[in-house]
Amino acid sequence: xxxxxxxxxxxxxxxxxxxxxxxxxxxxxxxxxxAVYGASSFNAAAHFMESLPFRYALEIFVIFLPLLYHxxxxxxxxxxxxxxxxxxxxxxxxxxxxxxxxxxxxxIFIAWHVWETRVAxxxxxxxxxxxxxxxxxxxxxxxxxxxxxxxxxxHFANGLWSFAVSWGLTVTPRSQKIMTYVxxxxxxxxxYIGIRAIIAFLDPALANM
Amino acid sequence: MSExxxxxxxxxxxxxxxxxxxTEEFEIPHRENMNVISALMEIRRNPVTVDGKDxxxxxxxxxxxEEVCGACSMVINGKPRQSCTAxxxxxxxxxxxxxxxxxxxxxxxxVDRSRMFDSLKKVKAWIPIDGTxxxxxxxxxxxxxxxxxxxxSKCMTCGVCLEACPNVNSKSDFIGPAPVSQVRLFNAHPTGxxxxxxxxxxxxGDGGLSNCGNSQNCVQACPKGIPLTTxxxxxxxxxxxxxxxxxxxxxxx
Ligand code: SF4
Ligand code: FES
Numbered sequence: 001x002x003x004x005x006x007x008x009x010x011x012x013x014x015x016x017x018x019x020x021x022x023x024x025x026x027x028x029x030x031x032x033x034x035a036v037y038g039a040s041s042f043n044a045a046a047h048f049m050e051s052l053p054f055r056y057a058l059e060i061f062v063i064f065l066p067l068l069y070h071x072x073x074x075x076x077x078x079x080x081x082x083x084x085x086x087x088x089x090x091x092x093x094x095x096x097x098x099x100x101x102x103x104x105x106x107x108i109f110i111a112w113h114v115w116e117t118r119v120a121x122x123x124x125x126x127x128x129x130x131x132x133x134x135x136x137x138x139x140x141x142x143x144x145x146x147x148x149x150x151x152x153x154x155h156f157a158n159g160l161w162s163f164a165v166s167w168g169l170t171v172t173p174r175s176q177k178i179m180t181y182v183x184x185x186x187x188x189x190x191x192y193i194g195i196r197a198i199i200a201f202l203d204p205a206l207a208n209m
Numbered sequence: 210m211s212e213x214x215x216x217x218x219x220x221x222x223x224x225x226x227x228x229x230x231x232t233e234e235f236e237i238p239h240r241e242n243m244n245v246i247s248a249l250m251e252i253r254r255n256p257v258t259v260d261g262k263d264x265x266x267x268x269x270x271x272x273x274x275e276e277v278c279g280a281c282s283m284v285i286n287g288k289p290r291q292s293c294t295a296x297x298x299x300x301x302x303x304x305x306x307x308x309x310x311x312x313x314x315x316x317x318x319x320v321d322r323s324r325m326f327d328s329l330k331k332v333k334a335w336i337p338i339d340g341t342x343x344x345x346x347x348x349x350x351x352x353x354x355x356x357x358x359x360x361x362s363k364c365m366t367c368g369v370c371l372e373a374c375p376n377v378n379s380k381s382d383f384i385g386p387a388p389v390s391q392v393r394l395f396n397a398h399p400t401g402x403x404x405x406x407x408x409x410x411x412x413x414g415d416g417g418l419s420n421c422g423n424s425q426n427c428v429q430a431c432p433k434g435i436p437l438t439t440x441x442x443x444x445x446x447x448x449x450x451x452x453x454x455x456x457x458x459x460x461x462x
Contacts, residue, residue: 004410006415006416007413007414007448007452011419011449080381081381084373084426087287087288087373088373088424088426090424092426093375093424093426096423097424099422162423165423165438165441165445166419168447168448170442171442172439173438176442
């Protein structure tokens with residue numbers, strides 16, 4: 001279907017953002033949250049993920065390729081638009097703008113995050129509680145990671161809202177409004193989980209648990 | 210004698226499609242209940258700027274003068290709307306008039322909205338009823354559905370929704386909200402429904418509805434109160450189903 005290429009690309013972009021990228025985000029946050037129960041808990045959970053069978057296939061097909069497509073095509077989409085929130089300061093228009101701003105920021109953040117953890121692991125570093133505690137001990141990195149977590153949860157929650165419209169799940173204004181409340185809840189819950197995990201890496205008492 | 214009340218206008222002007230725009234300021238005597246068009250007519254009568262410079266009359270487009278043709282749309286104090294129903298007394302002064310720059314500017318406030326009419330052709334926004342012989346009466350439409358469809362039929366192709374859309378611009382060929390809603394209108398008609406798939410497939414083509422980024426400015430901006438975002442989501446649903454049909458085939462026509 002060559003003449004429908006754009007339709008296919010767009011829908012694929014929308015779908016991949018939720019499945020698998022969004023699902024992976026939730027799973028990643030839940031693993032992070034083990035840090036709240038102490039270093040050994042977190043290390044055990046991280047080790048469990050590392051020792052999943054077909055690890056490389058899972059990483060490539062469930063995480064890297066979908067994420068890469070979503071990021072690159074997303075950048076293209078973001079730069080096609082011309083933000084006009086100054087003229088039209090409506091709630092949805094601001095969400096539209098923030099979705100693009102957080103998207104671009106996340107490309108930078110995730111590239112750095114992957115470099116610092118997964119790529120480092122490929123070169124022999126151990127991805128564990130101490131590694132994260134070490135990274136987050138720098139105030140700049142702490143702010144950067146908190147911003148990254150909030151950008152990710154926002155982008156996912158608001159993306160769910162647009163996903164529902166783009167696939168025609170929420171058609172009426174009322175259903176779209178209810179979906180707005182659902183997406184706000186998703187944002188708050190995931191942000192809580194994500195930030196709580198970050199704080200856990202700062203607690204010296206947890207490092208020895 | 211009390212001093213004559215006046216109205217100030219700052220008009221963005223452009224002498225030809227390729228010329229660069231500039232602004233000129235005009236001051237005209239105030240009249241009771243004047244609208245932007247009558248003010249523009251007043252400027253035309255005596256096109257002298259506030260600095261006393263002799264200028265050419267400002268060029269604009271208009272037709273019905275009652276907000277049903279859409280021709281007189283322009284950006285007034287930052288908001289795209291119809292100048293025939295923009296009452297001077299309700300606007301902050303100086304009143305700024307600009308063309309809707311989403312469209313190619315022809316001259317001053319006149320823009321070329323061809324892309325909208327081309328889009329309507331692309332999505333077959335009409336009901337084919339002509340045959341080589343008398344096809345007889347078509348199926349009837351339920352009255353409540355007719356009333357519902359009437360709301361969608363109020364679109365005057367004015368272009369305000371495209372002007373408000375962040376995704377309609379020179380970098381993208383996005384079709385914009387208005388034609389999408391027209392597809393919904395003609396697909397809902399019992400006779401128009403016969404071309405439903407053609408319209409959906411046109412909307413699924415490049416520059417089609419999938420470019421929508423859901424900023425939902427259009428529904429806020431539309432002077433006719435057309436439920437554009439509902440139309441967009443409804444068509445998204447239809448396109449989802451149509452894409453499955455196209456891919457897997459279907460037992461239904
Ligand atoms: S949908 Fe509304 S804003 Fe858009 S062209 Fe039609 S009347 Fe104008
Ligand atoms: S002249 Fe027709 S809408 Fe203003």
